[in-house]
Amino acid sequence: MRNRPVQLSETQRDLLTVLARLRFATVSQLVYWVAPLQPTVTKTLKRLEGYGFVAVERSCRPHIFSATSLGLRTVGLKDAAKKGFISWSVMAHHCHRNAAEIRLREHFRDFTFQSRRSLYAMGLSPAHGEHYGQNGQGEGALVLLDDYLMQSERIGHAWIRPHTPNTRYYDLTTGCVKRWRDVASSYVLAVTDRIQYETHKAYVQKHRLDTALLYVEGLWQG
Numbered sequence: 001m002r003n004r005p006v007q008l009s010e011t012q013r014d015l016l017t018v019l020a021r022l023r024f025a026t027v028s029q030l031v032y033w034v035a036p037l038q039p040t041v042t043k044t045l046k047r048l049e050g051y052g053f054v055a056v057e058r059s060c061r062p063h064i065f066s067a068t069s070l071g072l073r074t075v076g077l078k079d080a081a082k083k084g085f086i087s088w089s090v091m092a093h094h095c096h097r098n099a100a101e102i103r104l105r106e107h108f109r110d111f112t113f114q115s116r117r118s119l120y121a122m123g124l125s126p127a128h129g130e131h132y133g134q135n136g137q138g139e140g141a142l143v144l145l146d147d148y149l150m151q152s153e154r155i156g157h158a159w160i161r162p163h164t165p166n167t168r169y170y171d172l173t174t175g176c177v178k179r180w181r182d183v184a185s186s187y188v189l190a191v192t193d194r195i196q197y198e199t200h201k202a203y204v205q206k207h208r209l210d211t212a213l214l215y216v217e218g219l220w221q222g
Contacts, residue, residue, distance in 0.1 A: 024095055025094075100143060
């Protein structure tokens with residue numbers, strides 16, 4: 001007898017759809033995006049894991065959740081990410097990116113990060129820590145996320161560096177090489193370490209950079 005297809009609830013579908021955009025997320029972040037009650041999200045994730053639709057990284061607390069290829073196909077979505085081993089630091093950076101997005105929505109209504117593919121189509125090539133999003137009015141911001149103790153000198157360089165377009169997504173004959181300053185109306189430096197935040201703050205003030213600083217509490221300390 002064949003197994004009957006799984007009938008997903010609305011909350012289960014919403015969780016898988018959100019995980020498709022975020023790639024990796026903690027329970028509290030999924031609570032923000034999907035359901036106001038943490039027990040609801042926790043119970044739903046456990047059931048989705050049992051179906052093989054969600055994977056869990058349990059080597060850290062908070063745990064990190066992601067949708068599997070099977071889970072994405074179940075809700076009619078494709079897994080656009082590269083296959084193979086994904087390091088903990090990559091998963092953690094995605095979660096800190098989520099935390100920064102949530103914090104930025106306190107200042108920029110409906111602020112949402114755009115996917116890397118959409119940025120490639122704009123002729124941009126984001127380096128590690130560089131993320132671009134827009135608010136509800138379409139105003140864009142570059143967010144440089146430091147959760148890895150980067151050098152302060154990168155702050156100014158990231159804003160003005162010329163990008164090398166990915167020609168799979170961008171036709172060089174129809175556009176020109178761009179910089180973040182060409183598409184973003186504001187520049188935010190998000191930092192997850194307090195000491196590093198103060199270091200960058202001093203650098204920004206010394207060099208009179210037009211960069212807003214945002215402290216995002218690190219999810220994993222020590």
